[in-house]
Amino acid sequence: MTEAIRIAIAGATGRMGKTLIEAVLNHPACTLAGAFDIAGSPALGRDAGDFMGIHTGVIITDQVEQALANAQVMIDFTRPAGTLEHLNVCKRLGVKAVIGTTGFEGEQMDAVKAASQSVSMVWSPNMAVGVNATFKLLEVAAKILSQGYDIEVIEAHHSKKVDAPSGTALRMGEVIAKSLNVNLKDVGVFAREGITGEREAGTIGFSTIRGGDIVGDHTVLFAGIGERIEITHKSSSRMTYAQGSIRAAQYLMDKATGLYDMQDVLGLSQFKV
Numbered sequence: 001m002t003e004a005i006r007i008a009i010a011g012a013t014g015r016m017g018k019t020l021i022e023a024v025l026n027h028p029a030c031t032l033a034g035a036f037d038i039a040g041s042p043a044l045g046r047d048a049g050d051f052m053g054i055h056t057g058v059i060i061t062d063q064v065e066q067a068l069a070n071a072q073v074m075i076d077f078t079r080p081a082g083t084l085e086h087l088n089v090c091k092r093l094g095v096k097a098v099i100g101t102t103g104f105e106g107e108q109m110d111a112v113k114a115a116s117q118s119v120s121m122v123w124s125p126n127m128a129v130g131v132n133a134t135f136k137l138l139e140v141a142a143k144i145l146s147q148g149y150d151i152e153v154i155e156a157h158h159s160k161k162v163d164a165p166s167g168t169a170l171r172m173g174e175v176i177a178k179s180l181n182v183n184l185k186d187v188g189v190f191a192r193e194g195i196t197g198e199r200e201a202g203t204i205g206f207s208t209i210r211g212g213d214i215v216g217d218h219t220v221l222f223a224g225i226g227e228r229i230e231i232t233h234k235s236s237s238r239m240t241y242a243q244g245s246i247r248a249a250q251y252l253m254d255k256a257t258g259l260y261d262m263q264d265v266l267g268l269s270q271f272k273v
């Protein structure tokens, strides 16, 4: 019998942290090896399963080294600065990493890539299988609708989300831009206000909605003359992200250092359009 994968969860008391703990505890091929959160978190010192009414024997700590000491994989859905600190510890301890954090800015993303030279890592702005399938659909749609259609990415999330546009919306824009042989940096329009002038052909617009408890909705609109095509994905549970993260952890078990994506995990990278 193969041994269960020992997983430690960063941001253990966050929305995703709790969902990940539940997913790991319920997964037959995984075991919870550590749980940690930011210093000052009121949950420090509590059992990681407290919120589910379960005793796990894993105590939430702010000592990252301690939490990762017995882990094979860290799963991290926190904030860019925290993730970068945690990756340094993974590097020292030889722990693999599944990173779901979004909102990295230029140099921070470079630091993630640099860390992957010594850490075996999956980073994806969205771990859901359906979203990763949608990326492929967008690659095809963008090729077919490359002339005569205005492209807009619209995303909606809960009121507590701190980054915009979502990492997924940005990735959708990148996938479409690549399919059209352009650079998102050159064609992305991220804000409109006042007398904006007419829409410039060839641009990709982004709109952000924040409210209530929306888990995560993404629509790409291809607006033509006399018709519109919309490709939409809606998440109704964070468990899809957690299940995807566990698939990513399993994928990493026999992988050397390097940066992998959910497209690699799901075997979609070879799926050429």
Ligand SMILES: NC(=O)C1=CN([C@@H]2O[C@H](COP(=O)(O)OP(=O)(O)OC[C@H]3O[C@@H](n4cnc5c(N)ncnc54)[C@H](OP(=O)(O)O)[C@@H]3O)[C@@H](O)[C@H]2O)C=CC1
Pocket (backbone or CB within 6 Å): 010, 011, 012, 013, 014, 015, 016, 017, 037, 038, 041, 077, 078, 079, 081, 082, 083, 099, 100, 101, 102, 103, 124, 125, 126, 127, 128, 163, 167, 241
């Ligand atoms: N890739 C994917 O599939 C998905 C990605 N995400 C991304 O995951 C991230 C977390 O989302 P969510 O769980 O909703 O957020 P939460 O705010 O609910 O959770 C974040 C957790 O990280 C902690 N934290 C905050 N800052 C730091 C830091 N500097 N160092 C270490 N820990 C920190 C928070 O502590 P405290 O509460 O005390 O601040 C909290 O426990 C976001 O970037 C989000 O976009 C979310 C869902 C899916």
Ligand SMILES: O=C(O)C1=N[C@H](C(=O)O)C[C@H](O)C1
Pocket (backbone or CB within 6 Å): 102, 125, 126, 157, 161, 165, 166, 167, 168, 169, 215, 216, 217
């Ligand atoms: O913060 C969230 O909640 C989510 N963040 C990710 C993103 O920024 O794309 C993924 C998902 O949409 C939920």
